[in-house]
Amino acid sequence: FEGRKKAFVIKDLDEFKDIVGKIYTNGYKEDLILQDFIPGDDSNMRVLNAYVDKNHQVKMMCLGHPLLEDPTPQSIGNYMAILPAYDGKLYETVQTFLEKINYVGMANFDIKYDARDGQYKFFEINLRQGRSSFYVTLNGYNLAKWYVDDYAEDSLAGQETVYANKLESSHMLWLGVPEKIFKEYAVDNEAKQAALKLIDAGQVGTTVFYDQDSSFKRWLLMKYMFHNYYKRFKTYFQVNKGQYFDK
Incomplete structure (x- = not known):
């Protein structure tokens, strides 16, 4: 409609x-x-992926710090830039929850930091990978491998939980838009500066551009798709989507 x-x-x-x-x-x-609207720009968001084995034990958690979201009405909220992050308290909270409910498989949480009370608020749990969850694999924790190790190799029992992204030196920035859009529209803060350093160092990747699948037709289609974001952001972008709630 x-x-x-x-x-x-x-x-x-x-x-x-x-x-x-x-x-x-x-x-x-x-x-x-x-839901109550939590004020703040896109960089207040967090995303967390977890894998829970067939014995209901959390084996991997990977936290991401989104810095930019898609502003298009039909796609609003889709993450466009994710910086890897580490938060021991969040990991502990999620692990306790998943194991108490006897969860199995991949879990994807959308979270936002609420500056009004200094707490993280959980929006939802997706019972799957998210569309931007390649940020996990990009940072060295291949999502598909957890399923293979669990069900094909039966090798996860007894393994300690992996709490991802402790080493900042190995961080990779995930982008779903051209670098120019990220630089122009992401709110300038400490996290953005960290992301810019990763871009300068070449520690950046996407889901769709892949050297082993790079026919000219596919490359052209991906370039066209990325180019369309310039018009989307120019038309729809707001720094603070809930500015009338700030008071």
């Missing part, structure tokens, strides 16, 4: 009634999820 978005930030009751009305009159029949 006209005005459809992947997620809506609603500022008042009139807008709430308008959007919810459109959603239900255009065929949607299930419940909607309403």
Whole structure:
């Protein structure tokens, strides 16, 4: 329907009634999820991937620090730049939760830091890899290998949990947009400066550009896809998507 978005930030009751009305009159029949909007730019986000083996033991956790999100209404919130990060407290919280509920498989958490109370707030758990989860493999923790080791090789039992990204010297920045867009639109802070250093050092990668799969037709398609982000960001980007909630 006209005005459809992947997620809506609603500022008042009139807008709430308008959007919810459109959603239900255009065929949607299930419940909607309403969440408190946590203020702050994209760099307040965190993403965490974990692998839990068939015995319900967490074997790997990898934290990422998103610095930029897709502003396009149909794709809003999709991560466009992820810096690897380490947080022992977050790792402990997630490991305890997953093992208590007897989880199995890959888990992907979306999290945001709330400056109002200094706490991290968990939005959801995806029971799968995320679309940008290649940042994990890029930083040396191949996601597919955990499944193979667990079910084909049966080699994870007894292995200690891997808490990723302790060594900053090995960090790799994941980008889903051209470097120029990241440099222009990501909010300038300490994390961005760390990411720029990784770019200068060549410690950067993407999901889609791959030397072993680089036919001219595919390369041209990927370049075209990346080029489209210039128009998207120019049209839709807001530094603070919930600026009317700051007060």
